[in-house]
Amino acid sequence: MKYLVVSDIHGSKPAAEKIVELMSNNQFDACLCLGDILYHGPRNPLPVGHEPKVVAELMNEKNKKIIAVRGNCDSEVDQMVLKFPIMSNENQLMLGNRRLFMTHGHLNMIDDLSFLNQGDLFLFGHTHIPMANYDNQLYLLNPGSMSLPKENYPRSYGVLDEEGFKVFSFDGDIIKKITF
Template identity: 45%
Template sequence: MKLFFASDIHGCAESTKIMLETFEQSGAEHLILLGDVLNHGPRNALPSGYAPIEVAELLNPYGDRITAVRGNCDSDVDQMLLDFPMMADYNLVLLPNGRRLFLTHGHLYHADKHPRLRAGDVIVSGHTHLPVAEKKDELYQFNPGSITIPRGDHQASYGLLEDNTLKVVGFDGSIICAVALDE
């Protein structure tokens, strides 16, 4: 199974178009959105290409392939524009090997505050706009960064789960960070 992760779109149509083209080219079966989909948020500058209605229109055709969680900038009003559910604070993906991906935005749950997970499970979050792919203690932590407002001198990025490896990839194709999941 190949999964594509994107976070912190913040209503930018330009970034969404690039992300969807990359998703299509990746061959991934599912698109996982980790929150902050349509709204830029009061602490972020208005991104270039801010067009939340257009972003909704771009994402809706992929609704049957999207699994999403709510970010701190997402609201009930945003949900009204989208044809897929995105208001859950977390979601779980069960991988064929029994490992769980705990999907969350990162403002409520994160690497230091999460429900009880088993050794080898993965906390997948956004929110910080910083790419992370690492094993810490018995859990993996994964953050694909932001496709619109990257921080920490990083480029815009997305994530992939492929061949039992989680990797954060820049839109230029460079691998920013990666971690192999132990068998």
């Protein structure tokens, strides 16, 4: 399995266009979307190309290949225009023999992951900071933000497969990586 991993789109049309481009040009089995899809939230500035209605249309083109969780900026109104489920706070998949736990990160904080087994993957967004770490016998993975990156990182996305996780800038440069 090979997954495109995205988070924190915040209504940015260029971010949604990048997702559609990547899903069309690569051999991804699915897109794992870690929330904050349409709305930028009261603490964030408007992202470049803020067009949530267009973002919904673009994301809906790939709706059958998107597995998403709810971010702190996502709501029932957003679900009304998106053609894939976004209201679950968490989701779990298997990636080979590892459990992949995905969440936005605002509820399931990284401080207590005792429900995971050694070598499992904790996939989250929310911080807008890319991460590819192995800590406490767990893989902590964050693709960064597609629209409003922090700490001088570029806009980014992740690629996850059974070999490891890589975070790429929109220009295609590898920002972070880890091998399993």
